[in-house]
Amino acid sequence: MKPFDLVQGTLDLLILKSLALEPLHGWAIARRIRQLSSDVLLVQQGSLYPALQRLEHQGWIRGKWGVSEQNRRARYYALTKAGQKQLEKETALWERLAAAVTQVVRTVS
Amino acid sequence: MRWIDALRLRVRALVRGGAVDAELQDEIQSHLQQMIEENVAAGMSPADARTAALREFGGVQQVLEESRDARGVAWIGNLLQDIRYGARLMMRAPGFAAAAILTVALGIGATTAMFSVVYGVLLQPLPFGDPDRLVNVWTTAFTRGLPRAYVGMANVYDWRARNHVFEDIAALRPIANFNLTGPGGDPERLNGARVEAKLFPVLRVSPMLGRGFSEEEDEIGHENVAILSYGLWKRRFGGDPAVVGRSILLSGTPHTVVGVMGPAFAYPTRDYEIWTPLTFDPQELVNRQNYSYLAIARLKPAVTVEQAGAEMNMISAQLEREHPKENIGIGSDVAPMHADTVATVRTPLYVLLGAVSAMLLIGCANLANLLLARALVRQRELAVRAALGAGQARLVMQSIAELVPMLIAGGVLALVIAAAAIDALVPLLPSDVPRAENIGLQFPVMGFATATLALIAVLVGAWPALNASRSGLSACATDLSRSVTGGLRRTRTRDLLVVAQIAATLWLAIGAMLLTRSFAQLKRVNPGFESARVYSLHLAIPRAKYRTDRDVAEFCRRVLERVQAVPEVVAAGMVNRLPLGGGAQTANLEFEGVDSKLSSSGIGPQADLRSVTPDYFRTLRIPLISGRVFTEADAQDSPPIGIVDERVAKTILRGTDPIGRRFRVPVPDAPWITIVGVVGHIRHDRLDDDGRPQVYWPYKQRAQDRMALVVQTRNDAETIGPTLAAVIRSVDPEQPVYDARSLDAVVDRSLAQRWLQTALLASFAAVALLLASIGVYGVIAYAVGQRRREFGIRLALGASRREIVALVMRRGTTLFAAGAAIGLVAAGVMGRLLATLLYNITSSDVVSFGSATLVLLLVTLAACGLPARRAARVDPSIALRAE
Numbered sequence: 001m002k003p004f005d006l007v008q009g010t011l012d013l014l015i016l017k018s019l020a021l022e023p024l025h026g027w028a029i030a031r032r033i034r035q036l037s038s039d040v041l042l043v044q045q046g047s048l049y050p051a052l053q054r055l056e057h058q059g060w061i062r063g064k065w066g067v068s069e070q071n072r073r074a075r076y077y078a079l080t081k082a083g084q085k086q087l088e089k090e091t092a093l094w095e096r097l098a099a100a101v102t103q104v105v106r107t108v109s
Numbered sequence: 110m111r112w113i114d115a116l117r118l119r120v121r122a123l124v125r126g127g128a129v130d131a132e133l134q135d136e137i138q139s140h141l142q143q144m145i146e147e148n149v150a151a152g153m154s155p156a157d158a159r160t161a162a163l164r165e166f167g168g169v170q171q172v173l174e175e176s177r178d179a180r181g182v183a184w185i186g187n188l189l190q191d192i193r194y195g196a197r198l199m200m201r202a203p204g205f206a207a208a209a210i211l212t213v214a215l216g217i218g219a220t221t222a223m224f225s226v227v228y229g230v231l232l233q234p235l236p237f238g239d240p241d242r243l244v245n246v247w248t249t250a251f252t253r254g255l256p257r258a259y260v261g262m263a264n265v266y267d268w269r270a271r272n273h274v275f276e277d278i279a280a281l282r283p284i285a286n287f288n289l290t291g292p293g294g295d296p297e298r299l300n301g302a303r304v305e306a307k308l309f310p311v312l313r314v315s316p317m318l319g320r321g322f323s324e325e326e327d328e329i330g331h332e333n334v335a336i337l338s339y340g341l342w343k344r345r346f347g348g349d350p351a352v353v354g355r356s357i358l359l360s361g362t363p364h365t366v367v368g369v370m371g372p373a374f375a376y377p378t379r380d381y382e383i384w385t386p387l388t389f390d391p392q393e394l395v396n397r398q399n400y401s402y403l404a405i406a407r408l409k410p411a412v413t414v415e416q417a418g419a420e421m422n423m424i425s426a427q428l429e430r431e432h433p434k435e436n437i438g439i440g441s442d443v444a445p446m447h448a449d450t451v452a453t454v455r456t457p458l459y460v461l462l463g464a465v466s467a468m469l470l471i472g473c474a475n476l477a478n479l480l481l482a483r484a485l486v487r488q489r490e491l492a493v494r495a496a497l498g499a500g501q502a503r504l505v506m507q508s509i510a511e512l513v514p515m516l517i518a519g520g521v522l523a524l525v526i527a528a529a530a531i532d533a534l535v536p537l538l539p540s541d542v543p544r545a546e547n548i549g550l551q552f553p554v555m556g557f558a559t560a561t562l563a564l565i566a567v568l569v570g571a572w573p574a575l576n577a578s579r580s581g582l583s584a585c586a587t588d589l590s591r592s593v594t595g596g597l598r599r600t601r602t603r604d605l606l607v608v609a610q611i612a613a614t615l616w617l618a619i620g621a622m623l624l625t626r627s628f629a630q631l632k633r634v635n636p637g638f639e640s641a642r643v644y645s646l647h648l649a650i651p652r653a654k655y656r657t658d659r660d661v662a663e664f665c666r667r668v669l670e671r672v673q674a675v676p677e678v679v680a681a682g683m684v685n686r687l688p689l690g691g692g693a694q695t696a697n698l699e700f701e702g703v704d705s706k707l708s709s710s711g712i713g714p715q716a717d718l719r720s721v722t723p724d725y726f727r728t729l730r731i732p733l734i735s736g737r738v739f740t741e742a743d744a745q746d747s748p749p750i751g752i753v754d755e756r757v758a759k760t761i762l763r764g765t766d767p768i769g770r771r772f773r774v775p776v777p778d779a780p781w782i783t784i785v786g787v788v789g790h791i792r793h794d795r796l797d798d799d800g801r802p803q804v805y806w807p808y809k810q811r812a813q814d815r816m817a818l819v820v821q822t823r824n825d826a827e828t829i830g831p832t833l834a835a836v837i838r839s840v841d842p843e844q845p846v847y848d849a850r851s852l853d854a855v856v857d858r859s860l861a862q863r864w865l866q867t868a869l870l871a872s873f874a875a876v877a878l879l880l881a882s883i884g885v886y887g888v889i890a891y892a893v894g895q896r897r898r899e900f901g902i903r904l905a906l907g908a909s910r911r912e913i914v915a916l917v918m919r920r921g922t923t924l925f926a927a928g929a930a931i932g933l934v935a936a937g938v939m940g941r942l943l944a945t946l947l948y949n950i951t952s953s954d955v956v957s958f959g960s961a962t963l964v965l966l967l968v969t970l971a972a973c974g975l976p977a978r979r980a981a982r983v984d985p986s987i988a989l990r991a992e
Contacts, residue, residue, distance in 0.1 A: 050175040
């Protein structure tokens with residue numbers, strides 16, 4: 001099956017979720033999302049960085065330069081307290097939405 | 110406090126956008142590197158790995174761009190970019206930019222400067238408490254030819270007792286000369302006023318330091334106290350607060366300083382520097398003579414000026430019945446103080462304001478015209494941008510942003526022009542312009558003028574962008590084939606603008622011409638005396654020191670003796686009132702054998718009274734017509750004699766030989782004065798005002814304590830001032846001199862107000878002419894550019910080059926004719942307003958109208974000439990190939 005393009009608006013949730021455990025740099029975020037979704041969700045790099053900029057400006061994540069496992073300079077993004085709250089909010093929202101959509105789809109007409 | 114972080118990031122993104130981009134680029138590079146490494150690990154060759162990574166990642170620039178938008182400051186970046194683009198456009202078309210910036214700068218600058226003057230003098234409230242409740246009360250004596258005169262104390266006391274309309278009335282004697290001597294500087298003469306204690310409460314002002322006067326200080330014997338002006342306090346006493354309570358010497362008499370006024374206080378005018386209590390001879394309340402006081406009153410709440418006037422008329426009528434002898438023909442006039450203060454300058458200032466508005470209008474038209482021309486050039490560019498997907502808002506925004514550098518440059522220049530103009534203007538203002546001390550740059554006006562021009566710029570600037578995005582790509586296409594109708598409509602707009610500009614310019618030019626011609630007429634007036642090589646200065650001779658008339662005359666004689674001994678001096682004399690120096694001394698005279706009942710007032714004709722030394726006439730070269738001038742032998746104990754001017758001889762003595770006839774001041778026991786000579790009449794009050802008949806006394810027989818020294822020099826009058834001051838100080842080291850200047854300068858100063866309004870209007874007209882020529886040139890040059898192909902065809906078909914020139918010129922003259930017709934009508938209307946400012950020419954003066962029209966026609970033709978020549982030089986083959 002071909003990987004899905006992300007539904008508009010879910011990218012933010014996925015980024016926040018992928019950062020919930022530990023700070024990651026851009027490439028690692030994309031990889032984490034891909035891994036966690038078992039290669040189903042593929043983040044377009046073209047939308048990843050604008051999204052990171054937007055989230056940083058919302059104050060949900062904060063970027064800091066660090067050194068990656070390959071000893072390369074990389075910008076690590078970490079979840080802020082506000083980002084934590086946002087993640088909870090968006091997770092709840094998503095669960096309600098997903099449940100609702102599932103319910104609609106499964107309904108036998 | 111998340112918003113603080115957000116703000117920090119946003120500001121960083123805005124001011125350090127480059128750094129943020131660079132950082133992001135680093136980040137993306139590192140991302141790519143990891144992808145490449147991953148690919149290599151999966152077994153690709155390094156080159157393939159790199160290509161695959163790049164492909165997968167997509168456009169780096171696009172990511173950067175979208176990230177920038179995500180930062181939420183994109184529009185500001187765009188704006189700055191557009192402004193920078195506008196600045197670059199400006200650099201590329203310096204001629205256009207200069208014209209536009211100059212238009213903006215002159216339009217805003219001149220309007221602001223002139224309006225600031227008008228506001229300072231006319232509109233700003235007076236610096237008193239509740240100034241609109243203040244009125245001046247004047248005496249009227251129409252039967253004596255005095256529609257407005259100073260008031261007498263007896264009347265003031267009666268008015269005060271009987272009126273129900275004023276909270277109070279205060280009187281002051283506005284002429285009081287003090288010689289200030291003592292430490293702190295040279296002796297100097299101060300302009301002061303003697304005021305009733307009530308004055309400060311009536312004006313609702315109180316001193317900044319110390320106190321005002323008390324009622325007891327209005328009593329004779331308690332009046333030796335003084336209040337200083339802020340300027341005097343700073344200048345002479347170094348701003349020392351301890352001056353209050355100190356004693357100063359005024360004309361030899363010690364006065365205690367009781368107060369210092371604040372810097373804003375200027376009453377009666379800014380020339381006054383010291384105030385002392387008003388005392389007067391109690392006899393004045395009985396004989397009801399001596400009308401030498403100003404009266405100012407404060408209206409009771411809810412009383413109008415008209416009601417006050419009506420009650421005062423009633424009281425005046427009562428007084429006339431009660432004192433038929435003294436008060437006959439004496440009425441009163443109540444006038445708002447503010448209107449009175451500015452009465453003489455109101456019309457000229459409004460005329461100038463009108464001129465300045467016309468200039469702002471011309472500036473707007475010019476700016477609109479310039480921007481339209483530019484818009485037409487850029488129409489295609491805009492259409493292409495619209496076709497490539499630029500949104501309407503973005504295009505409009507861009508068009509406006511591009512104007513910002515021009516408006517800023519123009520605005521800054523305007524600020525400089527306005528400030529410089531006000532700085533240059535205020536010292537030029539004649540000293541009798543009231544309230545000149547209030548003039549300062551008025552930023553609200555500047556804001557208004559700027560907003561007007563900016564609005565014009567925005568409307569005109571945004572319009573093509575609106576148009577372009579509406580018509581989209583089709584406009585781009587039609588532009589190639591030059592849509593005729595659209596072009597025509599736009600051309601009409603520009604034509605109309607030029608017509609309006611020509612009309613307004615002609616209006617201004619005619620006004621300027623009228624004033625200039627009037628001024629030239631005035632300069633040609635023969636004043637009856639010669640001012641060339643004459644120097645003048647004033648002396649206030651203190652009575653405290655020179656107690657008797659004999660002492661005063663002796664002082665004058667000794668000064669003259671020493672002045673005449675100076676080698677440079679040809680002749681020297683003294684007079685108590687300098688011609689054209691402001692101020693006159695007048696009285697009704699009784700001539701022996703002339704029935705005073707014949708004159709309308711029944712109390713004899715009014716004449717100028719003057720005390721002079723023998724050489725006065727020779728110094729000013731006033732011709733002796735018959736008889737003799739005075740000599741030093743005409744002294745206190747010799748028979749009283751006088752000299753009259755030719756006007757007395759002609760109008761009062763009606764051609765009979767004046768020598769040997771007698772006149773006197775019509776008071777009981779006044780001696781009869783025998784006429785020994787007749788001299789020429791001189792212009793005394795103003796060059797344009799013929800004035801009253803003039804009568805002279807020998808200075809020894811009628812000594813005056815305020816004298817002007819006039820000195821005719823061999824070469825240049827300007828340099829003798831210090832010598833004269835030294836001579837006077839050698840006679841009396843405590844004697845100050847004041848108002849020292851050449852008589853030419855005195856004459857010029859009497860014309861200063863007219864000179865100023867003429868010069869201002871003329872310079873406005875010159876600028877307007879310049880702007881109009883730019884406007885006409887722009888329109889014609891554009892039209893020629895548009896019709897190049899047509900001209901080429903015409904030439905190819907056999908039209909001569911002269912015919913082409915004529916074609917272009919005809920367009921120019923048509924525009925001119927339309928504009929001139931409107932301008933002439935407007936000028937005709939304006940002429941009536943100007944009539945009061947004109948001397949010896951009518952407001953419909955043919956020469957002024959004709960010459961202004963001719964000048965404008967020549968300017969128009971010159972502005973058309975250049976494009977016309979270009980049109981005639983069109984090479985038919987190139988023009989046909991052009992499109």
